[in-house]
Amino acid sequence: MRLAELSERSGVSTATIKYYLREGLLPPGHRVTATTAEYDAGHLRRLRLVRALIQVGGVPVATAREVLGHVDDESLGRTVRLGAALWALPHAPEPDEDDPAVVAARAEVDRLLESLGWETARELAPLSPVHRSLVVAVATLRRLGYLWDAELMAPYGELMHQVARRQLDFMETHASPTEQVELAVASAVLFEPVLRALHRLAQEEESARRYGIE
Amino acid sequence: MRLAELSERSGVSTATIKYYLREGLLPPGHRVTATTAEYDAGHLRRLRLVRALIQVGGVPVATAREVLGHVDDESLGRTVRLGAALWALPHAPEPDEDDPAVVAARAEVDRLLESLGWETARELAPLSPVHRSLVVAVATLRRLGYLWDAELMAPYGELMHQVARRQLDFMETHASPTEQVELAVASAVLFEPVLRALHRLAQEEESARRYGIE
């Protein structure tokens, strides 16, 4: 198919597709003549993933390019590829280590990882942007006066661990090897809105059960 | 304290504080003379909440104003105030009901709510932006070929329900009446980054346990 048809089938304007091609989010089509290029089902699939990352995941274009670069790097193993995708996602800015809230948050997160027995997370802590994001988020809550500590967070950690185990079980049983990497990205980025929506719905439901709709 | 001190203590530039005052995110200070106004600890606290909403929660300024409007409306009950805050948050665009992925997603979400017994969520489904967000997210995953159905989502729903119950328990035992509304907003917006970070850390940990670091 040519650019016009790719646009038609994906619902993305030709101008935007050209933009993604320029930005390297989409590999160029096969050149047929000097003025025409041919696109295939792989381009369509990639284009849908790009749109999902940007629109549903809210991932900036530059970040999406980085994430997709890791997806395409077949020299990496599963964990690394998943990790690379996760690490490339937008992360919190460097925390100010002089801020007492940050110091306290870091201490609580460390205690949390210890109590959960997450050894890998502890080892990678100094490097991992995910770890840093957690510290920043906890520090923000503490600065507002909500003193989240390891004991409070541990049950949530256990619950999220259950979620992660389920996702990897699903991935192992349902995805072919070629699909696994893309599924890793989908899990990391696209499943989060589902989880967030479920969380908010559960909050509404539980609040209504306890206090009524008033 | 005056504007300069408020800026100093919050780490937010005076220009930005003036911007928030203009936008109605921060109530004006008490006018002392024609040229000076006095700010108090309440302003500092509100300013920190605003920054947290915008920077940590990624909430647009216009939306933050709306959310804070509900926080300040003392005529509302707990559930409504929590709901108002949740509903004001940025939500997915209207789904295209002609898209088969959207139709299928909506059917699966309805089945999910039925199997979970979330009656309130079912009643409010046609109105709730949260419900719509869930449909859009599931539809996006389906369009990419990941056929999430009610059976797959139910365990996540149960887990998120456990999270929500914990949060409301915490809110009931730890927050004074005046703090509860702000805590509702904090739960809705600021706790989500914590949950997301825990989720990603759990993914890394579980992936490393299963496949090693390679």
Place this chain on the structure above:
DNA sequence: CTTCCTGGGATAGCGAGACTATCCAAGCAG
């Protein structure tokens, strides 16, 4: 062969959002 039309590439512009820099007038301090 020529003319018109289409597909594709490059460039510049647009609109929203979140600040940010500048200017200004009113005090109050010395």
Place this chain on the structure above:
DNA sequence: CTGCTTGGATAGTCTCGCTATCCCAGGAAG
């Protein structure tokens, strides 16, 4: 009175994600 600070208003800046325009090289119709 002079100069410095405070607060208010206005316009500018910067980034991001597109989007509209221009241009040229074919290929097809006459």
